[in-house]
Amino acid sequence: MLNTVKGVKDVFDSDLELFRFIENTFVKISQKFGYSEIRTPIIEYTELFKRGIGETTDIVEKEMFTMADSKGRTISLRPENTAGVVRAYIEHGLFNNAGLSKFFYIGPMFRRERPQAGRLRQFHQIGCEVFGANSAMLDAEVIIYAAQLLENLKIASANFEIQISSVGCENCRPQYNKKLVDYLTAEKNKLCETCNIRIYKNPLRVLDCKEERCQSVIVAAPKIIENLCDDCNIFFEELQGFLKIANIDYQINKRLVRGLDYYTGTVFEFVCKEGLGAQNTILAGGRYNNLVKQLGGPHTPAVGWAAGIERLILALTNNKSDIKNIENPxxxxxxxxxxxxxxxxxxxxxxxxxxxxxxxxxxxxxxxxxxxxxxxxxxxxxxxxxxxxxxxxxxxxxxxxxxxxxxxxxxxxxxxxxxxx
Ligand SMILES: [Zn+2]
Ligand SMILES: [Zn+2]
Missing domain, CATH: 3.40.50.800 (Anticodon-binding domain)
Structure with a gap:
C-alpha cells in the first residue's frame, strides 16, 4: 500500500469545492481590477531563489526542495512565486510594454517545513504582482483588491485586521541597519545562537525570530518605521490617505517586518483575529522596487501580495454551507x-x-x-x-x-x- 509523501495532501470533494470557490472568486475580482493571469513553471534554477529571496532567509537556507539537473546545475521547486514572475517579466522583455504589467497567479508552492496543522509541504497560493509604478495610490489599490477578495469570500472584515508598515528604502535602510546592529550587538548575550549569526549576516531577520529568549530584545529594538527618510515618510503618509479615502480600516504595526529580503517601503499583512492559531496571517505582501534590477532587468518598481489557499479555507470554515449554494446554482x-x-x-x-x-x-x-x-x-x-x-x-x-x-x-x-x- 502506497500513501502520499509526508506533508502533502489529496484534494477532492467538498475540500476541492472550497478551492474552486476561492480560485473562481479570485479570478473574477482580478479581472475587475485589470489583472491578467500568469503561469510560471514550478521548477526554476535554484540561483533565482538565492538571488531573489535572499540567501540568508530561512526559506532558501533550509526549506527548499532542491535537486541537480543532468548538467550539474541545481533546480528547486518554487517556495514562493514572486521570484518566478519577476524572472518571466524580465525574460520576455515585458518592461518594453507601455503602462503597468498587472499579473495574478494561482498554484502550488513547496517548502520542506516540519508538517503540522495548517502547514503543508505542498501548499497553494493565490497572489498578484504589479510592475512599473512607484506610487502610494497603487499600493492602496493592491490592498483594496485584497480586501475585496476577502469580502467576496465572505470573510467578514470584523474577523481580520489589516496591518501596514514601511521597511524603508536604500537611502534609509543602511543607517537603520547600522543602528540595529549596534543595538543587537550590545544585547547579543540574550539572543539565541542563530540570531547571533544573523546579527552580522542579516540583522533584520533577528526581528522575526520565534525563539522565546529573543523576544524581549526584539520588542525593544529600534523600529525601521521610526527611522525612515523623508521620501519614505511622505510615501507612507500618502498610502494612509488613500486607504482612508477607500474606507479601508488599517493598523500601523511598527514591528511588521516581512520574512523576505526583497521588500522596500510598503509592507502589509491581513491578520485573522481568531481561529488560525499561531499561523494567523492569511494574506501578506509589499513593495519591492529593487528586485527586477537585482535579477538582471532594468530598474522597475513593483508591488504584490500572496495568500495561502489552505489558510483562507480555515478562515472561511464557518461559511462552508453558504458557499455550496453560491457555487452550485x-x-x-x-x-x-x-x-x-x-x-x-x-x-x-x-x-x-x-x-x-x-x-x-x-x-x-x-x-x-x-x-x-x-x-x-x-x-x-x-x-x-x-x-x-x-x-x-x-x-x-x-x-x-x-x-x-x-x-x-x-x-x-x-x-x-x-x-x-
Ligand atoms: Zn527611505
Ligand atoms: Zn533568535
Missing part, C-alpha cells in the same frame, strides 16, 4: 434508463448534455430500483425516467424528489422545460 439531473431502450436513452442523455443540461446516469442501466437508489445517494433532486412506455409515446417522466411530484414531458420540449426548472 446549476440544476443537476439524473436520468434513469430502461435497459431495453438504452440506445434511445443514451441519445437523449447526449442531447441534453449538448444543450447545456448538467446530467448524470448509472451507465449500466441496472434495475430502476438500483438507479433510483444511486440518484438518491448522489443527492439529485430531479430524476428523469425513460421507461418503454414513455419512449413509445415520445415522452419522459420527471420526478422532483423535494415535493415527490411527477410530470410527463414531451421529448421535444424537454430541454426548455429542464432549463426553466
Amino acid at each position: 446549476v440544476k443537476k439531473i439524473f436520468i434513469v434508463i430502461d435497459k431495453t431502450i438504452k440506445k434511445q436513452g443514451f441519445e437523449i442523455f447526449c442531447n441534453l448534455r449538448n444543450n447545456g443540461i448538467d446530467i448524470n446516469c448509472d451507465y449500466e442501466c441496472k434495475s430502476f430500483k438500483s438507479q433510483f437508489r444511486l440518484a438518491n445517494k448522489l443527492k439529485y433532486r430531479y430524476v428523469l425516467i425513460l421507461g418503454e412506455e414513455e419512449a413509445k409515446n415520445e415522452n419522459i417522466k420527471l420526478k422532483d424528489f423535494d415535493c415527490g411530484c411527477e410530470t410527463i414531458i414531451k421529448l421535444s420540449e424537454l430541454t426548455t422545460k429542464l432549463k426553466n426548472l
Whole structure:
C-alpha cells in the first residue's frame, strides 16, 4: 500500500469545492481590477531563489526542495512565486510594454517545513504582482483588491485586521541597519545562537525570530518605521490617505517586518483575529522596487501580495454551507434508463448534455430500483425516467424528489422545460 509523501495532501470533494470557490472568486475580482493571469513553471534554477529571496532567509537556507539537473546545475521547486514572475517579466522583455504589467497567479508552492496543522509541504497560493509604478495610490489599490477578495469570500472584515508598515528604502535602510546592529550587538548575550549569526549576516531577520529568549530584545529594538527618510515618510503618509479615502480600516504595526529580503517601503499583512492559531496571517505582501534590477532587468518598481489557499479555507470554515449554494446554482439531473431502450436513452442523455443540461446516469442501466437508489445517494433532486412506455409515446417522466411530484414531458420540449426548472 502506497500513501502520499509526508506533508502533502489529496484534494477532492467538498475540500476541492472550497478551492474552486476561492480560485473562481479570485479570478473574477482580478479581472475587475485589470489583472491578467500568469503561469510560471514550478521548477526554476535554484540561483533565482538565492538571488531573489535572499540567501540568508530561512526559506532558501533550509526549506527548499532542491535537486541537480543532468548538467550539474541545481533546480528547486518554487517556495514562493514572486521570484518566478519577476524572472518571466524580465525574460520576455515585458518592461518594453507601455503602462503597468498587472499579473495574478494561482498554484502550488513547496517548502520542506516540519508538517503540522495548517502547514503543508505542498501548499497553494493565490497572489498578484504589479510592475512599473512607484506610487502610494497603487499600493492602496493592491490592498483594496485584497480586501475585496476577502469580502467576496465572505470573510467578514470584523474577523481580520489589516496591518501596514514601511521597511524603508536604500537611502534609509543602511543607517537603520547600522543602528540595529549596534543595538543587537550590545544585547547579543540574550539572543539565541542563530540570531547571533544573523546579527552580522542579516540583522533584520533577528526581528522575526520565534525563539522565546529573543523576544524581549526584539520588542525593544529600534523600529525601521521610526527611522525612515523623508521620501519614505511622505510615501507612507500618502498610502494612509488613500486607504482612508477607500474606507479601508488599517493598523500601523511598527514591528511588521516581512520574512523576505526583497521588500522596500510598503509592507502589509491581513491578520485573522481568531481561529488560525499561531499561523494567523492569511494574506501578506509589499513593495519591492529593487528586485527586477537585482535579477538582471532594468530598474522597475513593483508591488504584490500572496495568500495561502489552505489558510483562507480555515478562515472561511464557518461559511462552508453558504458557499455550496453560491457555487452550485446549476440544476443537476439524473436520468434513469430502461435497459431495453438504452440506445434511445443514451441519445437523449447526449442531447441534453449538448444543450447545456448538467446530467448524470448509472451507465449500466441496472434495475430502476438500483438507479433510483444511486440518484438518491448522489443527492439529485430531479430524476428523469425513460421507461418503454414513455419512449413509445415520445415522452419522459420527471420526478422532483423535494415535493415527490411527477410530470410527463414531451421529448421535444424537454430541454426548455429542464432549463426553466
Ligand atoms: Zn527611505
Ligand atoms: Zn533568535
